[in-house]
Amino acid sequence: xxxxxxxxxxxxxxxxxxxxxxxxxxxxxxxxxxxxxxxxxxxxxxxxxxxxxxxxxxxxxxxxxxxxxxxxxxxxxxxxxxxxxxxxxxxxxxxxxxxxxxxxxxxxxxxxxxxxxxxxxxxxxxxxxxxxxxxxxxxxxxxxxxxxxxxxxxxxxxxxxxxxxxxxxxxxxxxxxxxxxxxxxxxxxxxxxxxxxxxxxxxxxxxxxxxxxxxxxxxxxxxxxxxxxxxxxxxxxxxxxxxxxxxxxxxxxxxxxxxxxxxxxxxxxxxxxxxxxxxxxxxxxxxxxxxxxxxxxxxxxxxxxxxxxxxxxxxxxxxxxxxxxxxxxxxxxxxxxxxxxxxxxxxxxxxxxxxxxxxxxxxxxxxxxxxxxxxxxxxxxxxxxxxxxxxxxxxxxxxxxxxxx
Amino acid sequence: xxxxxxxxxxxxxxxxxxxxxxxxxxxxxxxxxxxxxxxxxxxxxxxxxxxxxxxxxxxxxxxxxxxxxxxxxxxxxxxxxxxxxxxxxxxxxxxxxxxxxxxxxxxxxxxxxxxxxxxxxxxxxxxxxxxxxxxxxxxxxxxxxxxxxxxxxxxxxxxxxxxxxxxxxxxxxxxxxxxxxxxxxxxxxxxxxxxxxxxxxxxxxxxxxxxxxxxxxxxxxxxxxxxxxxxxxxxxxxxxxxxxxxxxxxxxxxxxxxxxxxxxxxxxxxxxxxxxxxxxxxxxxxxxxxxxxxxxxxxxxxxxxxxxxxxxxxxxxxxxxxxxxxxxxxxxxxxxxxxxxxxxxxxxxxxxxxxxxxxxxxxxxxxxxxxxxxxxxxxxxxxxxxxxxxxxxxxxxxxxxxxxx
Numbered sequence: 001x002x003x004x005x006x007x008x009x010x011x012x013x014x015x016x017x018x019x020x021x022x023x024x025x026x027x028x029x030x031x032x033x034x035x036x037x038x039x040x041x042x043x044x045x046x047x048x049x050x051x052x053x054x055x056x057x058x059x060x061x062x063x064x065x066x067x068x069x070x071x072x073x074x075x076x077x078x079x080x081x082x083x084x085x086x087x088x089x090x091x092x093x094x095x096x097x098x099x100x101x102x103x104x105x106x107x108x109x110x111x112x113x114x115x116x117x118x119x120x121x122x123x124x125x126x127x128x129x130x131x132x133x134x135x136x137x138x139x140x141x142x143x144x145x146x147x148x149x150x151x152x153x154x155x156x157x158x159x160x161x162x163x164x165x166x167x168x169x170x171x172x173x174x175x176x177x178x179x180x181x182x183x184x185x186x187x188x189x190x191x192x193x194x195x196x197x198x199x200x201x202x203x204x205x206x207x208x209x210x211x212x213x214x215x216x217x218x219x220x221x222x223x224x225x226x227x228x229x230x231x232x233x234x235x236x237x238x239x240x241x242x243x244x245x246x247x248x249x250x251x252x253x254x255x256x257x258x259x260x261x262x263x264x265x266x267x268x269x270x271x272x273x274x275x276x277x278x279x280x281x282x283x284x285x286x287x288x289x290x291x292x293x294x295x296x297x298x299x300x301x302x303x304x305x306x307x308x309x310x311x312x313x314x315x316x317x318x319x320x321x322x323x324x325x326x327x328x329x330x331x332x333x334x335x336x337x338x339x340x341x342x343x344x345x346x347x348x349x350x351x352x353x354x355x356x357x358x359x360x361x362x363x364x365x366x367x368x369x370x371x372x373x374x375x376x377x378x379x380x381x382x383x384x385x386x387x388x389x390x391x392x393x394x395x396x397x398x399x400x401x402x403x404x405x
Numbered sequence: 406x407x408x409x410x411x412x413x414x415x416x417x418x419x420x421x422x423x424x425x426x427x428x429x430x431x432x433x434x435x436x437x438x439x440x441x442x443x444x445x446x447x448x449x450x451x452x453x454x455x456x457x458x459x460x461x462x463x464x465x466x467x468x469x470x471x472x473x474x475x476x477x478x479x480x481x482x483x484x485x486x487x488x489x490x491x492x493x494x495x496x497x498x499x500x501x502x503x504x505x506x507x508x509x510x511x512x513x514x515x516x517x518x519x520x521x522x523x524x525x526x527x528x529x530x531x532x533x534x535x536x537x538x539x540x541x542x543x544x545x546x547x548x549x550x551x552x553x554x555x556x557x558x559x560x561x562x563x564x565x566x567x568x569x570x571x572x573x574x575x576x577x578x579x580x581x582x583x584x585x586x587x588x589x590x591x592x593x594x595x596x597x598x599x600x601x602x603x604x605x606x607x608x609x610x611x612x613x614x615x616x617x618x619x620x621x622x623x624x625x626x627x628x629x630x631x632x633x634x635x636x637x638x639x640x641x642x643x644x645x646x647x648x649x650x651x652x653x654x655x656x657x658x659x660x661x662x663x664x665x666x667x668x669x670x671x672x673x674x675x676x677x678x679x680x681x682x683x684x685x686x687x688x689x690x691x692x693x694x695x696x697x698x699x700x701x702x703x704x705x706x707x708x709x710x711x712x713x714x715x716x717x718x719x720x721x722x723x724x725x726x727x728x729x730x731x732x733x734x735x736x737x738x739x740x741x742x743x744x745x746x747x748x749x750x751x752x753x754x755x756x757x758x759x760x761x762x763x764x765x766x767x768x769x770x771x772x773x774x775x776x777x778x779x780x781x782x783x784x785x786x787x788x789x790x791x792x793x794x795x796x797x798x799x800x801x802x803x804x805x806x807x808x809x810x
Contacts, residue, residue: 034604034619035619035622035623038623038626038627050608052613052778053613053776054608054612054613055610055611057776059774059775059776088599088640091599091611092610092611107710107711107776108598108600108613108710108711108776109600109611110610110611144774144776144777148773148774148776148777149773149774149776149777149778149779150779156779156782157782162809164623164808164809165619165620165623165624165627165716165719165781166620166716166778166781166782166783166784166808167782168619168620168623169616169619169620169712169716169778169781169782170778170779170782171619172604172614172615172616172619172620172778173613173614173616173712173778174614175604175605175608175614176604177604177605193513194496195513195514199439199577199580199581199582200580200582203455203459203580205460205497205515206460206496206497206514206515207459208457208458208459208513208578209577209578209579209580210577211574211577211578214439214440214570214573214574214576214577215570215571215573215574215577217440218440218443218569218570218573219570221443222443222570305512305513306512306513307574307578311570311571311574314570329809332739332807332810334737334739334810368553368554369464369549369553369554370464371458371462371464371512371513371549371553371554372549372553372554373457373554373571373574373575373577373578374554374555374561374575376570376571376574377561377562377571377572377574377575378571379571402737403569403571404567404569404734405737405739
């Protein structure tokens, strides 16, 4: 039996840098229906195959005219034009607008031959066969040329772009039904620890329900990955080796509960033997016993077993890897400055993540212990205390990183 | 034919207030596996059915002791205790820790009878049959009592809570396999306009591809709803009535392209006849021809046909309705203050939403025309100009509401 303490703890920034340096973005791609591409990352540049719009069109409801016919028209000196018909959207008017004539036209409709501008309906009055024009227009007024939105041959979207609604709209405008995107990285989750019981069975003495595979899967799925729950790893070298072998068929393996000291050193030993450990032990609290390494081509995270430690470190250490692997932009954390509703002091040799809830604009600690999931459940966000002694008075402003937006 | 201009335009704030006042949150519920409850809204209070953890447990790796045995122990004056065995997680040690004894214990393991504290492994040294204790502990040190996380009978979660990873963790801790959540509102989408062609078919002269059903569906799905595309509504009273009848079987109906002036007044007439129009025409640009009303028990949005107008107004007007209906918190828009990279001036009798991209920390306009989807495609966010004349110089700070976070 060996139960040895951690040696050197890795400062957070350094740990994240190592994680990002070792993480490679996925390279495989797949083709999905465009509606399903929201939140995915384009694997190809998208060029306009034709002009959008494909024709000159009216940009206002009104009357298509020869602009020179309207010169000088005003409320007091209106001009009358003969109405020769209507051009609604979707159709093509076969005739031509000649001098002294106008054509009713709706927003988005193709401009008829002969016309070079549109008079807005607001500045007209309809008589039986004529339209009274009360404001003159310059050539090109209230119309848009073909290709105004996208010009044929232009690069509209770059590979690497994350699809948001406005990007999806461009794909739709170009007539795409499907689009090539990067695959989502496949992430294997292993729970470990003989105390872990699956939901749906009664707890034996000394057992608790599995929490980490759920919180890990949700962080994975919210950050571009697909989570595969691979069950519970036992504390034997045989089970550990089997799990590591299974993990190495995924893009990333995440183990929870197998990285603390004690007999659990087996896990570290197995990784050291089969691959490499980049760090084991981080200088943040909760979550010291976090391991990052590699087996074969697959990166391995060993997360703490304690549920708040595991979830906290999923946000701090796992999430940046997931987003880089998925080719998503780094997470844009929302931070707000609020006063503490109640002061406190704290001392530690690691950076501390203290979860807080915000009530009536003030932050109150909800952190209990790293073993208590409710430290996260009731949290609106967290504050970070530096290494050493911190004293916060009631009313002192703190920066809260929000977890629920 | 009637082609009449809009009468009174509704200011944005007033329009949003009307929308929120008329929108009712869904009341039906459904039961889903807990992993699928992420982003959903709890329909029930959740009480702890048992203490979590169900037993006193060690919160550090080390040795369970009678604290009084360690009194005064230090590096220089260590105390020796007899090691009587090991209590790892998941098992139950059947014996008792007596005076002069200690038990190896791992984080999370049930405390053995007789022990009332844990000495961290860092402050010990293992000899063959004894453990050298180099630091004394107070009663309760490095252990956590049963129920520390959740006490049996306590209300852990309130109905109405949105499930984020920390909330999911609490459900898992309590052994839930499934949970009751509010249903997602079912939203029907109708495109309209004879110029709209589905993707996958060649465009006829005067036609463009359907964009709005895609962008609308994505905004709906990103804000708690389920989108049902109901096809293209024709500009005839018969088709409009049929579509409204179909819409009234959903929680909300969203029509795009049928709310501009012109023959499209038919749509407003049909709603007025069968239900009520709360407003038609908003004082924002793009997107003036937006309609909000009701047919039967179903609220109806008539969105502008122009793709940027439609998408912009999906964010401004539709989204608040979706989130209230889904019982999600109002959207937490992220806003950043950045200098304009290039000045401009503008004048308008409506509030203007100007899309911008942010390059090297500066905002540049990407808004072209409301008919051009690329006004949104390349946007990182938008700025809002008030009604009237605005002049922004290069370097002036603007507040950008981000669309892509």
